[in-house]
Amino acid sequence: MATVRMTQTMASDIEIAAMKAWNNTNPSPEKNPELQALVRQAVLRMPAIAKIKEIADDPVVKELVDGSNTRLTGYLKPFADSSEVSEIFLEDIPRTEAPPSSHWQTVVGYDDDGRSTTQEFTEFNMKIEFDTPIVVPCVDSWMNFDVHYTHLHPDDRVAIATKATEAYVKSRDHSKKQSDFRESIQQVIKSCNTVKQLLDVWPAAEKLLSADTIQKLHKKVTRKIDADAVRERANFDPNAANQVILTNSLLGD
Numbered sequence: 398m399a400t401v402r403m404t405q406t407m408a409s410d411i412e413i414a415a416m417k418a419w420n421n422t423n424p425s426p427e428k429n430p431e432l433q434a435l436v437r438q439a440v441l442r443m444p445a446i447a448k449i450k451e452i453a454d455d456p457v458v459k460e461l462v463d464g465s466n467t468r469l470t471g472y473l474k475p476f477a478d479s480s481e482v483s484e485i486f487l488e489d490i491p492r493t494e495a496p497p498s499s500h501w502q503t504v505v506g507y508d509d510d511g512r513s514t515t516q517e518f519t520e521f522n523m524k525i526e527f528d529t530p531i532v533v534p535c536v537d538s539w540m541n542f543d544v545h546y547t548h549l550h551p552d553d554r555v556a557i558a559t560k561a562t563e564a565y566v567k568s569r570d571h572s573k574k575q576s577d578f579r580e581s582i583q584q585v586i587k588s589c590n591t592v593k594q595l596l597d598v599w600p601a602a603e604k605l606l607s608a609d610t611i612q613k614l615h616k617k618v619t620r621k622i623d624a625d626a627v628r629e630r631a632n633f634d635p636n637a638a639n640q641v642i643l644t645n646s647l648l649g650d
Contacts, residue, residue: 401613403594408586411595414605415582420577422631426567432560436525439553440533440544449534453477481530486543489520492560520546523561577643 429552434513451459453476461470462477506514546554589595592614595602603611 401610403586403589403591403595407607407610409424410607411586411602411605412579412582415602416575416579417580418605423571423574426564426571429560429564431529432564433525433527433555435553435557435560436485436487437527437531439549439557442553443548443557444550445546445548447532449476452491453534475535479532479534480536481532481541481632482527482536482558483530484524484526484542485559486522486524487561488522488543488545490523490546490561491520491558492557494563516577518644519560521565531612 417606448499453471458476462473508514533542546558572589585598586595589598592606592610606614
C-alpha cells in the first residue's frame with residue numbers, strides 16, 4: 398500500500414463525505430407532521446385573523462376598498478389582501494419540559510477567566526414549515542409571517558407548546574449528536590498524517606475516499622501485479638535467479 402500524505406483538501410473532503418453519510422442515516426427531526434397540523438389549524442382560527450376577515454367582509458369596508466384610492470382606503474386595503482405562506486415563525490413558546498436541562502441553557506457572557514456564563518430560558522422560538530401553503534390576510538408574499546404564542550386561541554396553546562417543546566428537544570439532541578460526530582471525525586483525521594494511518598484507525602473510511610486517492614493508495618499493489626505479469630510472460634523464476642546470484646557471491650569472482 399502506497400504512502401499517501403493527508404492533505405488539507407483531502408481531510409476536508411473526507412469530513413464532508415463523513416457528514417453526508419451521517420446526515421443520510423440520521424435525518425433531521427424538523428419535519429413534524431403532527432405539530433405542523435396543530436399549528437396550521439391554530440393559525441387559521443386565530444382570533445386576530447378571524448377579526449380581520451370579519452372587517453374585510455363588512456359591506457362598508459368592501460365598498461370603501463373597491464372605491465376611490467384615498468388615505469382611508471389605503472389603511473383598509475391590507476385587510477382585504479391575503480397571501481399564501483408556507484412557513485411561520487412562532488415566537489415566545491413556553492417550554493413544557495421541567496428544569497433542569499442542558500437544552501435550556503444559553504451563553505450570555507464570559508467572566509474574567511474566560512469561563513462562559515449561562516442563563517436558563519423558559520421560552521423559545523421555532524420556525525414551522527407547511528407542506529402546503531395556507532392563506533392569511535394582511536401579509537404580502539415577501540414578508541415573514543411571525544405569530545406570537547399569545548395570539549393563538551387559548552384552546553390551542555397547551556397542545557402546541559407541548560409538541561413544540563418535544564420537537565425543540567429532539568432538534569437540539571440531533572444538533573448535539575451531529576456536532577459531536579463532526580468533532581470526532583475532525584480529531585481522528587487531524588491525528589493521522591497519512592491515509593493508511595486513518596484506515597488503520599477507521600477501516601470503513603476507505604468508502605469516503607475519492608477514486609483518485611484510492612488509486613494512489615493502491616499504486617504499489619498495482620506495480621506488484623504488473624511485476625507478476627512480467628515474470629509469467631518471461632517464464633522467470635525469481636527463486637532460481639536469486640540462488641544463482643547468491644552462489645556466485647559465495648564463490649567469488
